Amino acid sequence: MSAAVASHTGSSLAAVGFDAARLTTGDIVSRSPIDGRVLARLPSVSRADYETALGRSQAAFSAWRAVPAPRRGELVRLFGEAVRAHKPALAELITLEAGKITSEAAGEVQEVIDICDFAVGLSRQLYGLTIASERARHHMLERWHPLGPVGVITAFNFPMAVWAWNATLALICGNSVLWKPSEKTPLTALALHTLFESVAKGFAEAPAGVSTLLVGARPVGEWLADDKRIALLSATGSTRMGREVAVRVAGRFGRSLLELGGNNAMIVAPSAKEDLAVRAITFAAAGTAGQRCTSLRRLYVHGSRYDAIVARLKRAYASLKVGNPLGSDTLVGPLVDAQAFEAMQTALAAARAAGGIVHGGERVNVAGHEAGYYVRPALVELKGPIEASERETFAPILYVFRYETIEQSIAANNSVVQGLSSSLITQDLSEAELFLSGEGSDCGIANINIGPSGAEIGGAFGGEKETGGGRESGSDAWKAYMRRQTQTVNYSATLPLAQGVKFDVE
Ligand code: UN1
Numbered sequence: 001m002s003a004a005v006a007s008h009t010g011s012s013l014a015a016v017g018f019d020a021a022r023l024t025t026g027d028i029v030s031r032s033p034i035d036g037r038v039l040a041r042l043p044s045v046s047r048a049d050y051e052t053a054l055g056r057s058q059a060a061f062s063a064w065r066a067v068p069a070p071r072r073g074e075l076v077r078l079f080g081e082a083v084r085a086h087k088p089a090l091a092e093l094i095t096l097e098a099g100k101i102t103s104e105a106a107g108e109v110q111e112v113i114d115i116c117d118f119a120v121g122l123s124r125q126l127y128g129l130t131i132a133s134e135r136a137r138h139h140m141l142e143r144w145h146p147l148g149p150v151g152v153i154t155a156f157n158f159p160m161a162v163w164a165w166n167a168t169l170a171l172i173c174g175n176s177v178l179w180k181p182s183e184k185t186p187l188t189a190l191a192l193h194t195l196f197e198s199v200a201k202g203f204a205e206a207p208a209g210v211s212t213l214l215v216g217a218r219p220v221g222e223w224l225a226d227d228k229r230i231a232l233l234s235a236t237g238s239t240r241m242g243r244e245v246a247v248r249v250a251g252r253f254g255r256s257l258l259e260l261g262g263n264n265a266m267i268v269a270p271s272a273k274e275d276l277a278v279r280a281i282t283f284a285a286a287g288t289a290g291q292r293c294t295s296l297r298r299l300y301v302h303g304s305r306y307d308a309i310v311a312r313l314k315r316a317y318a319s320l321k322v323g324n325p326l327g328s329d330t331l332v333g334p335l336v337d338a339q340a341f342e343a344m345q346t347a348l349a350a351a352r353a354a355g356g357i358v359h360g361g362e363r364v365n366v367a368g369h370e371a372g373y374y375v376r377p378a379l380v381e382l383k384g385p386i387e388a389s390e391r392e393t394f395a396p397i398l399y400v401f402r403y404e405t406i407e408q409s410i411a412a413n414n415s416v417v418q419g420l421s422s423s424l425i426t427q428d429l430s431e432a433e434l435f436l437s438g439e440g441s442d443c444g445i446a447n448i449n450i451g452p453s454g455a456e457i458g459g460a461f462g463g464e465k466e467t468g469g470g471r472e473s474g475s476d477a478w479k480a481y482m483r484r485q486t487q488t489v490n491y492s493a494t495l496p497l498a499q500g501v502k503f504d505v506e
Contacts, residue, residue: 008326009040012090012093016192024040025043026041026042026044027043030042033099033372034326039097039187040186042190044216045215053178056209056212057212058149059207059209060208060209061176063207064171064206065145067205072171072172072174073123074123075210076168078202080117093187094160095325095326095333096187097188098159098184099289100325100333101330102325104288105325109160111160114457115161115169118168118458126144128144128484129141129142131486135492135498137490138492141489142485143484144479145484146173147481148229148231148232149177149178149231150230151227151230151233152166152177152233152234152235153234153245154189159181162259163179165461165472166234169472169477170481171210173478173481176210176211178212178224179214180215181213184336190215193213221245222248225245232256233249233256234256235257238260239418239468246468257468257480258462258467258468259467260466260468261418262293262392262420263298263420264297264422264443265422266284266299267406267413267424268281268300268301268305269302271431272425273425274305276425277425278312280449281299284452286331287331290396290397292453294453294455296451298401298412299399300401301401302402310379310400314359317377317379318360318376322375322376322377323369323374334372336373336394338373341363341395343394347391347397348380351380351382354387355383356381356386356399359380361377362375380399382400385412410439418463419464420452420462421443421455422447423447424441425449443467444464455473457473457474458473459474459475460475460477461473461474461477
């Protein structure tokens, strides 16, 4: 199988026009979570490479901002078409390098296609306001202008989609883009970016360097954070990383857009439909091996339903097929690496020590893939919050609690420092409305009868509190990639001053 992993990688890269045989030296090592095998080695960009890239990106921005927005949309449309044509190869690379099951990997590529379509439409809808002026023969308006080079730092778990959310919007808004992907998924980034570059090369108005890939480790992120030339730095990853980025970028009065850790909850109310609840819980908590920022981590079940739901979940969890993510019936692929496995086991040990009852969570041996970190997703029954349930552990651990009143469950939903996604399973309209109201969930995303994960691209994506406050993807998230200018035009022959101020000059 290991040899098969290697040949799969070569063919998926070749399919997008990249010569994989070249990728044999460098400090960035791509390993397949499937079996731990080294897929490729790539060199980090040096500081000198970075400077060259920044220079090109600035020059590209100067040219690109002058291209009409609908033409910028046309580039993104062509890119979306290329992604459609290469969907299977791109999805396979995600599976090989990030360990996602095939259906979820295809879903991620679809998310790239969807945001391309969305950005194309937006390229004709970068609307500003007109505002009534208090002065005679004046008009006021609000215009949105391109911002500058946009840095994008992405995580391993959505190695294509999160760049695409940022890059497609940044590009139609008239910016250039610099992408630092996770050092765990450089090949996936290289494949997608190679495809972008080949489309851009054939598009006359696209300047060289309108988007640049910067493969590298932490220093590259630091350079972007400290660089005054980066107009906006969008960063997805841990709260620890985001806290550093936010402070460094704020220190130079730059802009950041942060999408950080989540600790997402679901409430299962007395009226919940049981089958729906069990499916929603299992997909959100065990899907993607618990490695989405939207993964379900805390479950609050009403006392009247607790025993039945937990019994159903125990059965569903025991039947989940854990294994090679290339297998068509696999539902839970591997954790990304040994560190993720250690973090999971540490959290489970802490939960046990705090009196939690742990079901599952053990390593699963997958024949032929002994070096991969496969686990049985874990359920942890708790009486109340513990230190481990307050944190985001990027692994399939679901902490389960009992609750008695809807107010109590909403307070519990909101009790953590993170604020990304949340959900309520109910047939009760009053409960649903309360959860969705200003007195309800404090998260960026709130769902009824859907788990917290698997959002569509049309809504703004992101969360509050230590999740960082940024919004990416749909709705009016594009505004973060532009600068707003308030314009006032006087078409009279006089100069009336606002607020009735008199300032008469001879
Ligand atoms: C992430 O895990 O960083 O809502 C993004 C979802 C996906 C995106 C997750 N559409 O689960």
